[in-house]
Amino acid sequence: MSSQKTKSSGRAPAPKGDREPGLTPPIPFVPPKVDDEDKPPTVEITILKDPSKKATKDNTEKKEFPAIETFTGSGATTVLVLKRMQTEVFEHLGIANDFAKVEERLDYLLQITTGRARDQLVSIFKQGRQQFADAFAVHASTKRAFERDKKVFFEWLLNGDKGKRDEIPEDTLVQIGDTVREQCQSYETYVWFEMGKLMWTRHRTVLDEHIRYLENKIIKPYDMAIRDFYDRVIEMYSYTYYIQPPSMNNQAWYEAKWSACSTIFSDRRMRTAIRNGLPRSMQDKLDQKDEDYRMVSTETFLDYLYRLETEDKQERAEKQRLKESLEKKGNHKAAEAVDPGLEKKGNHKAAEAVESGRIPKKDKKRKSDASSASSNNQQRKHSKKAKTEKYCTLCAANGAEERFIHSHNAEDCGFKERYAAKLSSGKHAKKDSKARGSSRSVNMLKKEKKKLKKVMRDDSLTAEQKQRRIKP
Numbered sequence: 001m002s003s004q005k006t007k008s009s010g011r012a013p014a015p016k017g018d019r020e021p022g023l024t025p026p027i028p029f030v031p032p033k034v035d036d037e038d039k040p041p042t043v044e045i046t047i048l049k050d051p052s053k054k055a056t057k058d059n060t061e062k063k064e065f066p067a068i069e070t071f072t073g074s075g076a077t078t079v080l081v082l083k084r085m086q087t088e089v090f091e092h093l094g095i096a097n098d099f100a101k102v103e104e105r106l107d108y109l110l111q112i113t114t115g116r117a118r119d120q121l122v123s124i125f126k127q128g129r130q131q132f133a134d135a136f137a138v139h140a141s142t143k144r145a146f147e148r149d150k151k152v153f154f155e156w157l158l159n160g161d162k163g164k165r166d167e168i169p170e171d172t173l174v175q176i177g178d179t180v181r182e183q184c185q186s187y188e189t190y191v192w193f194e195m196g197k198l199m200w201t202r203h204r205t206v207l208d209e210h211i212r213y214l215e216n217k218i219i220k221p222y223d224m225a226i227r228d229f230y231d232r233v234i235e236m237y238s239y240t241y242y243i244q245p246p247s248m249n250n251q252a253w254y255e256a257k258w259s260a261c262s263t264i265f266s267d268r269r270m271r272t273a274i275r276n277g278l279p280r281s282m283q284d285k286l287d288q289k290d291e292d293y294r295m296v297s298t299e300t301f302l303d304y305l306y307r308l309e310t311e312d313k314q315e316r317a318e319k320q321r322l323k324e325s326l327e328k329k330g331n332h333k334a335a336e337a338v339d340p341g342l343e344k345k346g347n348h349k350a351a352e353a354v355e356s357g358r359i360p361k362k363d364k365k366r367k368s369d370a371s372s373a374s375s376n377n378q379q380r381k382h383s384k385k386a387k388t389e390k391y392c393t394l395c396a397a398n399g400a401e402e403r404f405i406h407s408h409n410a411e412d413c414g415f416k417e418r419y420a421a422k423l424s425s426g427k428h429a430k431k432d433s434k435a436r437g438s439s440r441s442v443n444m445l446k447k448e449k450k451k452l453k454k455v456m457r458d459d460s461l462t463a464e465q466k467q468r469r470i471k472p
């Protein structure tokens with residue numbers, strides 16, 4: 001499992017059961033749906049109904065299993081088949097923990113493979129027999145017999161008479177073991193290790209990745225009952241027995257940490273994973289219980305979960321009623337804020353933000369970006385306006401309308417000649433004074449005439465001439 005996230009802003013929501021998108025867990029918490037036409041073919045194996053009795057027609061039954069078509073990259077699906085094989089065949093027949101039944105167990109395993117997977121498994125069997133033959137330095141003829149017939153190998157393996165002990169290299173005893181039990185277990189371990197190398201892309205770290213994903217990256221699906229969620233977490237822990245053990249680069253099968261696969265996880269650890277997989281509001285309520293959920297009995301812990309589920313359903317129903325009420329009033333934005341379907345859509349972070357009254361970080365950033373953008377636009381608009389604003393001093397001095405005054409500058413004024421003619425003739429002033437019949441109007445015109453002369457004189461000067469007029 002790697003926490004690889006896509007950088008695309010339009011990425012799809014998190015898969016069901018995953019807390020965030022972009023994860024690649026060894027075994028997904030919610031297996032993807034497979035269409036009937038895409039399901040693998042099945043195979044049948046025959047076992048005894050009652051292992052204590054002889055094999056008769058009435059004492060046999062057929063078990064149907066999904067066929068393993070290849071081991072390459074098939075870890076998530078192969079583990080499920082191997083777990084079923086363990087419980088329904090090995091444990092039923094009483095051969096699960098008997099080292100002397102190693103050949104029988106591997107034969108059943110071969111029966112549920114087809115095509116490429118069968119070829120891969122047969123090749124692993126042969127390589128294992130060759131490894132043992134080399135380790136014990138058997139005679140060339142015996143080695144050839146091992147290659148031809150596996151039964152010869154298993155008879156030799158279970159016999160215990162593999163030559164004088166002082167002739168067996170010390171490295172062989174360390175790698176394979178000194179007793180028949182250790183040697184049988186070592187051969188089976190070799191087979192499982194080589195299978196795991198094919199099944200998992202990162203086979204040396206896959207077990208650690210599975211546990212990290214289970215304890216930190218899962219979330220209870222919206223439509224999954226709390227008891228089903230509890231059972232699924234426990235089941236996911238049980239898969240560790242069938243996953244490749246941790247190992248370092250260049251380490252062989254006998255150097256891997258096989259004890260990690262058979263670790264019995266404590267109730268405290270599994271309950272912590274269950275708690276971490278709940279929505280934030282349910283986590284907080286579980287933490288606030290008087291008795292620590294990690295210390296109580298299983299019955300009490302389940303009772304805690306059932307009560308949380310009931311309260312959660314009531315809260316969701318209330319939110320749904322509020323949403324419908326707001327939508328009827330036309331307040332769609334407020335209705336979206338209380339949408340109980342956020343978590344159902346895979347947007348767990350937004351759902352938790354709504355429950356806690358917080359605004360998601362992205363929304364905050366979006367708002368601040370919008371605010372700064374609006375401010376920048378206003379500044380640009382203001383500066384642009386300042387740069388392009390026009391004002392004609394000639395039209396202003398002659399009492400023109402505002403729209404004419406701000407439509408051009410003095411140097412571009414088309415009424416220069418008219419204003420000049422008006423100034424050159426005093427008759428206009430006299431006519432205007434008689435028409436108004438007021439000496440006050442004449443005085444105003446004189447002032448206007450003087451002001452206009454000054455404006456026209458200043459506008460007609462060049463920049464150099466204006467500079468000369470400035471007294472030191």
